[in-house]
Amino acid sequence: MATTALEHAPAYQRSTIVEWLTTVDHKKIGIMYGASAFIFFLIGGIEALIIRAQLATPNGTLVSAEMYNQLFTMHGTTMIFLAVMPLSAMFFNFFVPLLIGARDVAFPRLNAMSLWVFILGGIFLNASFLFAAAPNGGWFGYAPLSSRQYSPGMNMDFWAIGLQILGIASIAAGVNFFTTIINMRARGMTLMRMPIFVWMTLITQVLVLLSFPVITIALVMLTADRTFGSGFFVTAAGGDPMLWQHLFWVFGHPEVYILILPAFGIVSEVLPVFSRKPLFGYSAMVFSGAFIAFLGFGVWSHHMFATGMGPLADSFFSLATMLIAVPTGVKIFNWIGTVWGGSISLKTPMLFALGFIAMFIIGGLSGVMHSVAPADLQQTDTYFVVAHFHYVLFGGSIFALTAGAYYWWPKMFGRMLDEGLGKWHFWLSMIGFNVTFMPMHWVGLLGMPRRVYTYPEGLGFDLFNMVQTVGAFILALSILVFMWNVIRSWRGPADAPADPWGGATLEWSIPSPPQEFNFAEEPVVAEKDAFWAMKDAAGVDRFPEPGHVSGRGIHMPGPSWWPVVVAVGLLMFFVGLMVHRSWAFPFTPVSIAGFALMVFGVFKWAYEPVDAHAPQH
Amino acid sequence: MLTPRNIEEAAMTSAVLDHDAHPAPEAHHTSLPIDNRKLAMWTFIGSECLLFASLITTFLIYRDSSVGGPGPKDMFEVPLVTFGTAILLFSSFFVVMALDGAKNGNRKKLILWLSLTVMCGLFFVAMQVYEFNHFYHKGLGYSTNLFSSSFYTLTGFHGAHVAIGTVWLATLLKDAIKGRIPAEKAINLELSALYWHFVDVVWIIIFPVVYLMSLGR
Numbered sequence: 036m037a038t039t040a041l042e043h044a045p046a047y048q049r050s051t052i053v054e055w056l057t058t059v060d061h062k063k064i065g066i067m068y069g070a071s072a073f074i075f076f077l078i079g080g081i082e083a084l085i086i087r088a089q090l091a092t093p094n095g096t097l098v099s100a101e102m103y104n105q106l107f108t109m110h111g112t113t114m115i116f117l118a119v120m121p122l123s124a125m126f127f128n129f130f131v132p133l134l135i136g137a138r139d140v141a142f143p144r145l146n147a148m149s150l151w152v153f154i155l156g157g158i159f160l161n162a163s164f165l166f167a168a169a170p171n172g173g174w175f176g177y178a179p180l181s182s183r184q185y186s187p188g189m190n191m192d193f194w195a196i197g198l199q200i201l202g203i204a205s206i207a208a209g210v211n212f213f214t215t216i217i218n219m220r221a222r223g224m225t226l227m228r229m230p231i232f233v234w235m236t237l238i239t240q241v242l243v244l245l246s247f248p249v250i251t252i253a254l255v256m257l258t259a260d261r262t263f264g265s266g267f268f269v270t271a272a273g274g275d276p277m278l279w280q281h282l283f284w285v286f287g288h289p290e291v292y293i294l295i296l297p298a299f300g301i302v303s304e305v306l307p308v309f310s311r312k313p314l315f316g317y318s319a320m321v322f323s324g325a326f327i328a329f330l331g332f333g334v335w336s337h338h339m340f341a342t343g344m345g346p347l348a349d350s351f352f353s354l355a356t357m358l359i360a361v362p363t364g365v366k367i368f369n370w371i372g373t374v375w376g377g378s379i380s381l382k383t384p385m386l387f388a389l390g391f392i393a394m395f396i397i398g399g400l401s402g403v404m405h406s407v408a409p410a411d412l413q414q415t416d417t418y419f420v421v422a423h424f425h426y427v428l429f430g431g432s433i434f435a436l437t438a439g440a441y442y443w444w445p446k447m448f449g450r451m452l453d454e455g456l457g458k459w460h461f462w463l464s465m466i467g468f469n470v471t472f473m474p475m476h477w478v479g480l481l482g483m484p485r486r487v488y489t490y491p492e493g494l495g496f497d498l499f500n501m502v503q504t505v506g507a508f509i510l511a512l513s514i515l516v517f518m519w520n521v522i523r524s525w526r527g528p529a530d531a532p533a534d535p536w537g538g539a540t541l542e543w544s545i546p547s548p549p550q551e552f553n554f555a556e557e558p559v560v561a562e563k564d565a566f567w568a569m570k571d572a573a574g575v576d577r578f579p580e581p582g583h584v585s586g587r588g589i590h591m592p593g594p595s596w597w598p599v600v601v602a603v604g605l606l607m608f609f610v611g612l613m614v615h616r617s618w619a620f621p622f623t624p625v626s627i628a629g630f631a632l633m634v635f636g637v638f639k640w641a642y643e644p645v646d647a648h649a650p651q652h
Numbered sequence: 653m654l655t656p657r658n659i660e661e662a663a664m665t666s667a668v669l670d671h672d673a674h675p676a677p678e679a680h681h682t683s684l685p686i687d688n689r690k691l692a693m694w695t696f697i698g699s700e701c702l703l704f705a706s707l708i709t710t711f712l713i714y715r716d717s718s719v720g721g722p723g724p725k726d727m728f729e730v731p732l733v734t735f736g737t738a739i740l741l742f743s744s745f746f747v748v749m750a751l752d753g754a755k756n757g758n759r760k761k762l763i764l765w766l767s768l769t770v771m772c773g774l775f776f777v778a779m780q781v782y783e784f785n786h787f788y789h790k791g792l793g794y795s796t797n798l799f800s801s802s803f804y805t806l807t808g809f810h811g812a813h814v815a816i817g818t819v820w821l822a823t824l825l826k827d828a829i830k831g832r833i834p835a836e837k838a839i840n841l842e843l844s845a846l847y848w849h850f851v852d853v854v855w856i857i858i859f860p861v862v863y864l865m866s867l868g869r
């Protein structure tokens with residue numbers, strides 16, 4: 036029997052681990068982005084729970100001030116760079132090729148490299164806990180707190196070098212997805228026929244490409260200050276800490292749109308399907324997204340009102356910031372217009388999408404309050420700001436990403452998530468979220484400062500903080516419900532239909548999960564909401580279940596070791612930078628070996644035929 | 653010669669002939685009339701603009717902010733850098749000639765001009781190594797003052813780009829000598845040429861803004 040099995044085994048059969056390590060399939064890469072980002076999300080969540088436990092009562096003693104600094108820094112850094120961004124990347128990877136009717140991204144191996152660099156960078160950042168030296172200077176790393184003088188340990192080295200690694204992954208992915216969307220669309224899919232999620236992805240990539248190089252340079256200078264003793268941000272040497280703030284926020288403000296625009300895209304896909312109506316004002320949605328991104332580069336200094344830039348700069352950045360409320364308002368009204376008069380089906384993805392709109396409006400309104408410079412001076416560095424950005428990043432991004440997870444889960448895994456548990460997940464999230472973050476508005480206006488590890492009794496903070504902590508644990512419970520839902524679906528049958536929701540876009544036209552080559556026939560698109568149009572043309576509500584096809588003759592790129600080799604070389608290069616202290620001999624043997632490995636990998640990659648080891652269908 | 657790759661290609665060609673509906677990825681249409689790799693290179697160059705913009709801005713802010721130590725006027729020597737600039741500019745012309753040779757399948761022309769380009773790249777890197785070494789011995793270490801740190805970081809980043817471009821072009825030169833860049837693969841050279849022109853353009857900004865303007869005030 037064994038010989039028979041061997042004879043029938045395809046020549047390219049590899050072990051599962053090797054298959055996933057070397058895969059260049061955008062769908063597998065997307066799943067790995069999602070899985071690793073979810074683990075980081077849990078780590079960041081546990082950090083948040085420790086913070087809340089510490090703050091539950093006045094004079095908390097659960098963690099030390101130093102530990103608290105590490106926890107809030109890593110919570111912010113993790114949630115932004117290791118959770119929300121890569122969770123969005125999961126959807127970019129899995130769904131952009133499907134939504135535009137392509138068989139893969141433009142550069143499948145580069146895509147794999149982005150993934151591995153991201154995962155290794157995330158592990159690198161979190162490895163700092165093993166050295167009891169997790170970053171402790173805030174996710175914004177303000178100088179001079181981040182300088183060697185005030186942060187002598189390895190903490191901020193981990194931060195600066197970790198973000199540098201993650202930035203490389205983001206820029207590589209940015210080039211890849213920009214090229215994919217511009218150049219790999221199915222025949223007939225003009226730009227203005229693209230699903231809105233693809234549009235928001237495209238705009239996000241532009242933001243990544245134009246903002247990450249700035250933080251790259253800022254981090255290079257910070258690392259030089261810390262390692263080689265230069266004085267870019269050291270006042271004693273004539274350096275200006277304000278330059279750090281400007282460079283950081285020139286990156287940091289576009290970054291917040293990098294976190295929210297994909298969420299806008301997901302919600303704009305979910306709402307029409309569960310309202311059975313096309314998206315209201317498609318082109319207004321496209322242009323408002325582009326306008327938000329454009330303005331996003333002109334408002335960075337609203338993070339710096341408290342630094343005393345003077346009335347002219349304050350006025351400019353106030354007005355520019357208020358202006359962003361206009362395209363954002365356009366989006367909100369268009370979402371409401373989409374749902375208005377629709378035949379609404381309150382499935383879990385829809386609940387999260389509607390919850391997103393409500394929560395994002397609250398976060399948006401407190402954002403407009405920050406744009407008023409005099410008011411902002413009162414709010415800066417208080418919990419009011421913490422409330423604001425959690426309403427837009429949790430109530431906004433995470434709610435939308437969860438909507439996307441429930442919406443696309445059947446397509447990714449061929450299994451449905453349970454609706455009952457999904458509703459539990461939604462209501463626990465909604466309640467837990469608001470109980471946690473709504474009181475932060477009040478406690479913030481009462482003057483409770485952020486980033487401080489404890490507070491004395493009798494300032495009127497006690498009750499609010501206890502309520503917030505209870506809310507945080509309700510929120511944690513909602514995540515456990517989600518995990519239980521995932522485990523249940525994993526054990527259940529893989530019986531999701533190709534088109535469980537009556538979808539509008541091309542991914543629902545192929546089996547769940549899709550075959551490796553996505554589309555047996557490359558689709559031809561005649562209008563927006565391509566799959567709805569196909570169903571209309573055929574005069575049906577649902578097409579019969581599409582069968583699996585052999586895929587013979589479809590040529591897909593083969594797996595490759597070189598992306599992961601290059602990623603490991605890159606990591607070694609940066610790890611080596613952690614241990615040197617002299618610019619005269621800046622590169623340790625680890626760095627040199629890593630660099631050599633990277634160069635070797637790049638050359639092997641360049642000369643590897645794209646179709647080497649390709650499975651023959 | 654039957655290499656595994658040839659066999660694959662032959663198998664692929666027959667597969668394409670069998671199934672006209674499923675063209676191979678090489679034949680995949682692109683939405684715009686531009687090769688994916690070329691579009692990606694332009695995209696990357698767009699991103700790099702912000703990288704150098706940040707570096708140049710930092711230099712301009714800091715060149716006169718040093719607390720002590722030498723400044724631009726104590727260090728910069730225009731003749732050598734002018735010569736290096738000229739060399740880099742000529743190399744952009746050379747790589748265009750090489751690309752023309754590649755596109756027309758004129759291997760001799762390709763190899764001649766590409767060799768000259770690589771030599772220019774090597775010369776420029778050597779000039780920069782000499783310049784850095786010279787400045788160092790005149791007392792300008794990396795962390796001497798703000799001028800030195802921002803100058804070395806900016807020109808060091810640019811130098812690293814030139815070095816990478818030189819290695820890339822040298823690799824293609826090796827390929828060209830082995831006859832591996834036929835006319836239909838001229839795009840391989842075109843990509844590196846695009847990058848090379850960009851690196852040149854950045855220097856065209858650095859030379860006046862960093863060297864000449866720092867001396868002329």
